[in-house]
Amino acid sequence: MNTSLKLKLGLLVFLLVLSVVTIVPSFYSATPDWWKKYMAPEGLRLGLDLQGGMHLVLKVDLKKAEENSLELAANDLKDTLSEQSVSAIRTPSVSPDTVIFTLPNTSSIEQVKKLVAEDFPDIDTKIESQEGSFPRIILTLKDAKKDYIKKHSVDQSLEIIRNRIDQFGVAEPVIIRQGEDEIVIQLPGVKDPKRAMKLLGDTAQLEFKLVAEPAGLNLNELIEKAKKSGQWKDGEDLKKLNRALQNQLPSDTTISFEKEVDPQTKVERITPLLLENKTLMTGEMVKDAQVRIGGTFNEPYVSLDLTGRGGKVFGQLTEKNVGRRMAIVLDNNVRSAPVIRERILGGSAQISGTFTHEEASDLAIVLRVGALPAPVDIIQNMTVGASLGQDSINKGLTSGVFGTIMVIGF
Structure with missing residues (x-):
């Protein structure tokens, strides 16, 4: 047997042994800890289809994100006016898209307008002033701010959810945006679906x-x-x-x-x-x-x-x-x-x-x-069992062994 053939056979044997050493922890749960630590720290990571887990679709409440943004701006405006000795009383609004403040007198209108123009560029104001009644100022979000929220709230929610999942310890999760306001999440190997759903859904x-x-x-x-x-x-x-x-x-x-x-x-x-x-x-x-x-x-x-x-x-x-x-x-x-x-x-x-x-x-x-910048609703929740995946693994092993025998035989 010449040297070249010996080297080839030696390389083939080495690769076969290395393959076995690497994949044993993935199929044999009683593998010693020292083996997993030093010889095959990763093993094979099975996806959702092979080991089971959770498949979720989340819907981001973009309307609520707009309401939250307006609410924060309105509270800041009220606090700033209070510091300037202007008492603004909030009155009920029929629409969540608007915030209404009643002012003490007409002389404070210009002060409010100036403050909004300088410090609250994302807010539109409308003044209602009638003789014999207190003036009112109606606040709404500008269209440009609403467009910004729609574009960025889902991306921001996606990144926050990704960080939560990373700290939760799920290996190889799939987290992608779907459509305008949905996020698709796949969590392979999750053992406690209820806990995972609470972690993802809490604002x-x-x-x-x-x-x-x-x-x-x-x-x-x-x-x-x-x-x-x-x-x-x-x-x-x-x-x-x-x-x-x-x-x-x-x-x-x-x-x-x-x-x-x-x-x-x-x-x-x-x-x-x-x-x-x-x-x-x-x-x-x-x-x-x-x-x-x-x-x-x-x-x-x-x-x-x-x-x-x-x-x-x-x-x-x-x-x-x-x-x-x-x-x-x-x-x-x-x-x-x-x-x-x-x-x-x-x-x-x-x-x-x-x-x-x-x-x-x-x-x-x-x-x-x-x-999260806005609440998320879980609109689809599927728990995938590992039985289908185990069947696929068994068939894959069988076909692999059969294919190896055929190659060696011919």
């Missing part, structure tokens, strides 16, 4: 608000009256409840609910809270979020590290509101509402509650990555 809009405590107002009694009159029932949107009670609540306040679970008895208690509408801080000021263990019962909680600006804002608002309760609100649900005992410096905060470790980990992920 994760974090807000810090003060709890209003007006004397003589019984929230439980008001809510019961709304239920008995058929204006609202448990499980319905809180906006419906607040619309029904808007004439009985102090201005610029809304009702929300805090859910608590007793760590010993596991009994759930839901408490209504009256929150001031003004958002003091948002999740944009969160730099990092990690799961920690602590408290009386050694329960998991989420520790927040704030940005430099966030730390300053947090220090100022806690200094001004010592003795009051501050609600930490996530997606319109009050997670906790502790009393501010003193000024809090250091740029850190925490969200406590009756979390499992998985719930706390998922919450930390979505807060680290950031909030």
